[in-house]
Amino acid sequence: MESTTTSDIEIMLSSQSKINEVDFENLTFGTVFTDHMLVCDFKNGEWQKPVIQPYQPFTLDPSTKVFHYGQAIFEGMKAYKDEQGDVWMFRANENFNRFNKSAIRLAMPEVPEEVFMGGLRKLLHIEKDWVRYGMGRSLYIRPYMIATGEGVIAQPSSEYKFVIILSPAKSYYNQEVKVVIANHYSRAANGGIGAAKAAGNYAGQFYPTKLAVEKGFQQIIWTDDATHTKLEEAGTMNVFFRINNTLITAPTSERILDGVTRKSLIDLAKREGIDVEVRSLLVDELLNAAKNGTLKEIFGAGTAAVINPIVGFAYEDLYFDLPKIENSMAMELKDKLNKIQYKLAEDTFGWTEKIE
Amino acid sequence: MESTTTSDIEIMLSSQSKINEVDFENLTFGTVFTDHMLVCDFKNGEWQKPVIQPYQPFTLDPSTKVFHYGQAIFEGMKAYKDEQGDVWMFRANENFNRFNKSAIRLAMPEVPEEVFMGGLRKLLHIEKDWVRYGMGRSLYIRPYMIATGEGVIAQPSSEYKFVIILSPAKSYYNQEVKVVIANHYSRAANGGIGAAKAAGNYAGQFYPTKLAVEKGFQQIIWTDDATHTKLEEAGTMNVFFRINNTLITAPTSERILDGVTRKSLIDLAKREGIDVEVRSLLVDELLNAAKNGTLKEIFGAGTAAVINPIVGFAYEDLYFDLPKIENSMAMELKDKLNKIQYKLAEDTFGWTEKIE
Known part of the structure; x- marks a missing residue:
């Protein structure tokens, strides 16, 4: 050796x-x-x-x-x-x-x-x-x-x-992803292990996801278990919403994983001058934005898929298609992140480490 | 063979x-x-x-x-x-x-x-x-x-x-059990897997229990994760409270395991003419009962220990010893249940099956 x-x-x-x-x-x-x-x-x-x-x-x-x-x-x-x-x-x-x-x-x-x-x-x-x-x-x-x-x-x-x-x-994902907003099942409790990358958090998601798949969806956007009003994660990823030109993602908490892709995207977006709000988006806000046309994008963020654009979502009896847009923030951020990962752009953040 | x-x-x-x-x-x-x-x-x-x-x-x-x-x-x-x-x-x-x-x-x-x-x-x-x-x-x-x-x-x-x-x-348990009432950590989410006997439910309990053990307690009485006001389970067991001569135990739900010992004790207690209320006892009710002397017993119920009497509990900065009583319902019910299990008393419920 x-x-x-x-x-x-x-x-x-x-x-x-x-x-x-x-x-x-x-x-x-x-x-x-x-x-x-x-x-x-x-x-x-x-x-x-x-x-x-x-x-x-x-x-x-x-x-x-x-x-x-x-x-x-x-x-x-x-x-x-x-x-x-x-x-x-x-x-x-x-x-x-x-x-x-x-x-x-x-x-x-x-x-x-x-x-x-x-x-x-x-x-x-x-x-x-x-x-x-x-x-x-x-x-x-x-x-x-x-x-x-x-x-x-x-x-x-x-x-x-x-x-x-x-x-x-x-x-990782090639298919178009449509999601259901959770109004009954949940992935994490207050004071539970949702912020840990624990095996047990995943097994509990499979059955609700199976029910969603049976209805023609691929993933679930999880909400807080107590009120089901706060949008928290998408499947096994963190989730971002773009309303007008502002990106919104939930703050990390005991219920939400502190995703590395999530925090990298927040830093990248800020560097690019994109307005980022780290706060709980409410289901009602999302529905209003979808109805009045200000909802532009939803995407999941995680290591496996990096960024996973969502093309439509259902909430109870409602269904909304996301608009097809030219200048997708999801695609722009994914491209910029990929270029850092593949060393095609300067890594101003110091995120990469060479294996000697 | x-x-x-x-x-x-x-x-x-x-x-x-x-x-x-x-x-x-x-x-x-x-x-x-x-x-x-x-x-x-x-x-x-x-x-x-x-x-x-x-x-x-x-x-x-x-x-x-x-x-x-x-x-x-x-x-x-x-x-x-x-x-x-x-x-x-x-x-x-x-x-x-x-x-x-x-x-x-x-x-x-x-x-x-x-x-x-x-x-x-x-x-x-x-x-x-x-x-x-x-x-x-x-x-x-x-x-x-x-x-x-x-x-x-x-x-x-x-x-x-x-x-x-x-x-x-x-x-199973020989030691005297003192418990802490959970006011931050929790074992199950609404819409989660708390009612399933899933491995992941147990791993999440170990750390909060370790914190309790470090303070001289053996187990935690879990409360609902949203408000921490409802008393739900004791460690890995269901839990019963005796206030005056009434037994109170939480109803089963998505957060609470449908314990076989729990339901057997409810049936036995009813047969013995004991007043049983299946409802969520609130932390405030428990504290009041402890203060005014009407709280007589708390016990866990599960297969491993059958019945596990609790001798004291802490809630935030308060600590209460349970009274030492002569005619313990916990001990009476455990004895009656054991006698059915060991075929020393008639099994009027049809709970036992002989292995041929």
């Missing part, structure tokens, strides 16, 4: 790469994984030595706590290749910080920076060939942690496994 | 039992498992043949959906041995029905009755020796289902594993 500052990470390389078996032109998101993964176990009250090893299954007892009590958190971010063939991470440090906030909320141990960030840098260095150049192409990074202690008693686990797996990706 | 109506269940018996290695006098709840488990896989849109096999670990890909999106549900119930050595299930059909309600809410496939109930009966028949006679002794039954499909995209899995494992148990 090359000499890098990884004396504290054990590296076991795969004897053979499967990269030549992968059709990079036809990738289904999140289904193909690279040759290696990082694994670090927490036991006896401390993190053990992280290991980069061939991608391989885990062997877990049927009483493993993640199966029963849901202590499981994750992150999602991407690495990109530039025209020169260098690989860049985008704001991975933000994901690292959020991961540990999720860990605290789920009563799981925080992962040390040298394990999460140090391990990730080394893993990306080893898997550089899996990042392909070209707009929309990326290597999706999935760090996660699960409770691996055994025993069916509802108490926090004393053992955990931190893992990073990598999946080559092309663009 | 004996001839039973299990031609549709494949049975692979362990070559050697580990029962003689188990110290039944010193059992930690949920840590010792019997020789066999039932496993049934769902794939290609249908349930495969259930298998009773030696208790053994699972091999799962790092991208398995239960690790990432939290599709995981479970049940908990008990089997008891009577003086004659016969084994009885207690209201297992209620757990079966609730399991499938949880499955629907988590967008998981419902488990057929012949797999859940038929498999359970056969498994208990095989493991009869693991049920010991004596008050407080039981065999804890843990059916659960996890998403076993692979891929890190936030969509319902297409593959699942249904499992039943069994754990011999003695009584």
